[in-house]
Amino acid sequence: MKLRSAMGALTALGLALSATTAFSAAHNEGTLGAVEAKGSIQCGVSQGLPGFSNKDDAGNWTGIDVDYCRAVAAAVFGDSNAVKFTPLSAKERFTALSSGEVDILSRNTTWTMTRDTQLGLNFAGVNYYDGQGMMVPTSLGVTNAMELDGASICTNTGTTTELNITDFFRTNNMSFELVAFEKADEVVAAYDSGRCDVYTTDKSGIAAQRLKLADPAAHTILPETISKEPLGPVVRQGDDGWFNVARWTLNCMINAEEMGVSSANVGEMMSSTNPGIARLLGTEGTFGENIGLANNWCANIISMVGNYGETYEANVGANTPLKLAREGSVNALWTNGGLMYAPPLR
Ligand SMILES: N[C@@H](CCC(=O)N[C@@H](CS)C(=O)NCC(=O)O)C(=O)O
Known part of the structure; x- marks a missing residue:
């Protein structure tokens, strides 16, 4: 009797084990499994920052942060449209991620130690290296930030941004008045109406928000960069499977650019005999399977969204309204003197 029940327990355990094995082979766990089950990814973006995440006139979300979300959808579903966007203010973005309202945050968000360690979040990488700047009406006649003692500052x-500007003025023994709003458009409107002398945010944000001013040409960006703002996508801590997908989606896009694989040539590249390209596109190895995806996950990203350089140039580059020239900047590939460097698919 004892033996029989022990055998019964073993059989039950055996069944349970094989059932678990079968289940995990077919289905992913955590956020990856959950997004597969619902058929789309919920991506947290800004409320409207041209070049990064912004709704165009036809109601479509565009921008380098939006492209990253589409890339994750291409990797998971082979469909870059299997993504929905949730516009979030800076203040509400982290709660939206930790509460599960969004699966991933791709919203000009700076990777800092507090956010990485105290908020239960993980940064998947950097998709734009930035730094904080200041803009003033040219009519003020100010040429550098050291002339701003007593200024009022919109942020x-x-x-x-608000933490760095406070550090900057205190360190330089200058007084200032902070005029802060939750909604970015309120900040821009306040600055444009003359409510403050200075508008401060990430330099890419200044290039974007400046386009919304009544007369963009009547404003000057001061030469100082007062902080490091490495911007990148964020996921919840404690979900390594989803973190892998988030991190390697970005790495796929950067590696593809480095290897000369783009949306224009990915079709012919599928038959490349270059072993690095074959691994990247999944014609060799099981790199996709290893992170719970199809082996052509990265080929899908490149054909449906493009490599990192393509999305940079299309959204924020020298030929866009933001005119953020990549050549000679920290956002160039490491092979071109910049900081964009992805670990290898190996
Ligand atoms: N990178 C900074 C600033 C991010 C931020 O929220 N910037 C504002 C000013 S550019 C913004 O995103 N505005 C656009 C929006 O909220 O739609 C951070 O992570 O705290």
Whole structure:
């Protein structure tokens, strides 16, 4: 009797084990499994920052942060449209991620130690290296930040921006008045109406928000860069499977650019005999399978969204309204003197 029940337990255990094995082979766990089950990814973006995440006139979300979300959808579903966007203010973005309202945050968000260690979040990498700047009406006649003693400064709540500007003025023994709003458009409107002398945010954000001013040409960006703002996508801590997908989606795009694989040539590249390209595109190895995806996950990203350089140039590059020239900047590939460097698919 004892033996029989022990055998029964073993059989039950054996069944349970094989059932688990079969299940995990077919289905992923955590956020990856959950997004596969619902058929789309919920991506947290800004409320409207041209070049990064912004709705165009036809109601479509565009931008380098939006392209990254589409790339994750291409990797998971082989469909870059299997993504929905949730516009979030700076203040509400982290709660939206930790509460599960969004699966991933791709919203000009600076990777800092506090966010990485105290908020239960993980940064998947950097998709734009930035730094904080200041803009003033040219009519003020100010040429550098050291002339700003006593200035009033418009900025966003819940950002690194308000912390850095406070550090900067205190360190330089200058007084200032902070005028902070939660909604980015309120900040821009306040600055444009003359409510403050200075508008401060990430330099890419200044290039973007400047386009919304009544007369963009009547404003000057001061030469100082007062902080490091490495911007990148974020996921919840404790979900390594989803973190892998988030991190390697970005790495796929950067590696593809380095190897000369683009949306224009990915079709012919599928028959490349270059072993690095074959691994990247999944014609060799099981790199996709290893992270719970199809082996052509990266080929799908490149054909449906493009490599990192393509999305940079299309959204924020020298030929866009933001005119953020990549050549000679920290956002160039490491092979071209910049910081964009992805670990190898190996
Ligand atoms: N990178 C900084 C600032 C991010 C931020 O929220 N910037 C504002 C000013 S550019 C913004 O995103 N505005 C656009 C929006 O909220 O739609 C951070 O992570 O705290």
